[in-house]
Amino acid sequence: MTARTLLASLxxxxxxxxxxxxxxxxxxxxxxxxxxxxxxxxxxxxGQDAVLPAWGLVAVxxxxxxxxxxxxxxxxxxxxxxxxxxxxxxxxxxxxxxxxALFALVMLAGHLGSLERFIDSAIGVGLMAATFVGLSxxxxxxxxxxxxxxxxxxxxxxxxxxxxxxxxxxxxxxxxDRQSRAVLAERQRIAREVHDVIAHSLSVTLLHxxxxxxxxxxxxxxxxxxxxxxxxxxxxxxxxxADIRQTVGLLGVVAGQVHATPDARDIPALVQQFADAGLxxxxxxxxxxxxxxxxxxxxxxxxxxxxxxxxxxxxPASSARVVVDVRRTRQRVRVWNSLxxxxxxxxxxxxxxxxMQERALQLGxxxxxxxxxxxxxxELQTPSALRCRLGIPSKGLSTRSLQSLASSATETR
Numbered sequence: 001m002t003a004r005t006l007l008a009s010l011x012x013x014x015x016x017x018x019x020x021x022x023x024x025x026x027x028x029x030x031x032x033x034x035x036x037x038x039x040x041x042x043x044x045x046x047g048q049d050a051v052l053p054a055w056g057l058v059a060v061x062x063x064x065x066x067x068x069x070x071x072x073x074x075x076x077x078x079x080x081x082x083x084x085x086x087x088x089x090x091x092x093x094x095x096x097x098x099x100x101a102l103f104a105l106v107m108l109a110g111h112l113g114s115l116e117r118f119i120d121s122a123i124g125v126g127l128m129a130a131t132f133v134g135l136s137x138x139x140x141x142x143x144x145x146x147x148x149x150x151x152x153x154x155x156x157x158x159x160x161x162x163x164x165x166x167x168x169x170x171x172x173x174x175x176x177d178r179q180s181r182a183v184l185a186e187r188q189r190i191a192r193e194v195h196d197v198i199a200h201s202l203s204v205t206l207l208h209x210x211x212x213x214x215x216x217x218x219x220x221x222x223x224x225x226x227x228x229x230x231x232x233x234x235x236x237x238x239x240x241x242a243d244i245r246q247t248v249g250l251l252g253v254v255a256g257q258v259h260a261t262p263d264a265r266d267i268p269a270l271v272q273q274f275a276d277a278g279l280x281x282x283x284x285x286x287x288x289x290x291x292x293x294x295x296x297x298x299x300x301x302x303x304x305x306x307x308x309x310x311x312x313x314x315x316p317a318s319s320a321r322v323v324v325d326v327r328r329t330r331q332r333v334r335v336w337n338s339l340x341x342x343x344x345x346x347x348x349x350x351x352x353x354x355x356m357q358e359r360a361l362q363l364g365x366x367x368x369x370x371x372x373x374x375x376x377x378x379e380l381q382t383p384s385a386l387r388c389r390l391g392i393p394s395k396g397l398s399t400r401s402l403q404s405l406a407s408s409a410t411e412t413r
């Protein structure tokens with residue numbers, strides 16, 4: 001294991017103990033500088049025949065650093081006492097000019113400022129400053145002003161490092177949270193797309209299969225009509241597989257690639273597809289679908305798609321009306337279908353309605369679904385349209401009009 005790996009693991013242990021997660025070279029600077037100061041202090045006393053006592057005092061003063069290097073967390077008060085007392089004794093018994101042992105205390109002040117709370121580190125540095133003043137008053141520390149200044153500067157540098165590292169840690173956590181939320185939102189978006197594609201395709205396929213079954217069960221069997229219905233069901237299934245592959249392929253999309261998605265201009269073709277499958281549905285389209293952005297158009301398309309899929313699933317024999325009012329600044333959608341039986345409230349666990357409501361929120365609007373006018377109504381209103389009420393028209397477009405709108409939407413693209 002390299003020294004860099006050891007220092008990185010130490011920084012990780014600091015983080016687990018609640019300290020800021022410094023990069024590996026910061027503890028390296030602290031330990032190397034303190035070790036140099038202690039060794040220099042011993043060398044300074046070589047001429048006094050005090051190497052052995054100096055070694056002993058330095059060993060005691062370096063205990064807090066050793067405990068810290070081993071991954072322990074010694075309280076700041078024992079740390080200050082264990083480091084300061086031996087240095088004070090060394091200064092009094094074996095005085096030298098420009099004592100490097102005092103620089104070890106300056107490094108300790110920076111250490112406290114970078115790792116401990118402000119009040120704790122301030123008290124610790126205050127105790128060391130009091131020791132300096134005491135040594136000066138007894139005549140053992142000349143130039144106490146210089147040492148007090150370096151002590152405060154060391155503590156201030158450590159405090160600044162702590163503040164900056166805490167901000168960096170906070171920003172990294174925020175960035176990680178944003179990335180996680182973005183990944184989750186993308187997965188939910190793709191899940192909604194897959195759900196909408198499958199629900200729509202299965203609904204249309206079932207309508208075609210039902211038409212084929214009715215043709216075969218009829219006394220006057222129309223094999224051509226049944227064959228056409230089965231062929232349409234097969235075509236719808238193949239298109240569904242292609243759509244699902246494209247949607248799932250978005251998971252591995254490369255930046256810069258663009259995949260075509262349906263928008264508001266495709267709503268007439270969508271309604272026509274349900275009508276061709278046997279659903280009694282009409283469309284009233286107001287405004288120019290090309291005015292809305294692709295994101296808004298996709299949301300409107302999916303809401304209409306999911307609503308009609310639910311009609312085909314739960315009430316295939318009913319009649320349905322789709323009302324779409326598209327403006328540049330507001331959009332309104334209503335999908336209503338008749339019901340013959342009792343009407344109940346929507347289930348809270350219904351994935352389709354929940355997905356449509358999420359899409360409505362993305363559009364900045366609101367979506368409601370429930371019983372209305374002896375039937376079932378799904379209604380989307382954007383904020384600017386919430387002040388208005390849209391009535392269901394008495395009649396919708398004919399099949400020929402739907403085909404015309406679908407063709408014009410295709411040509412516009």
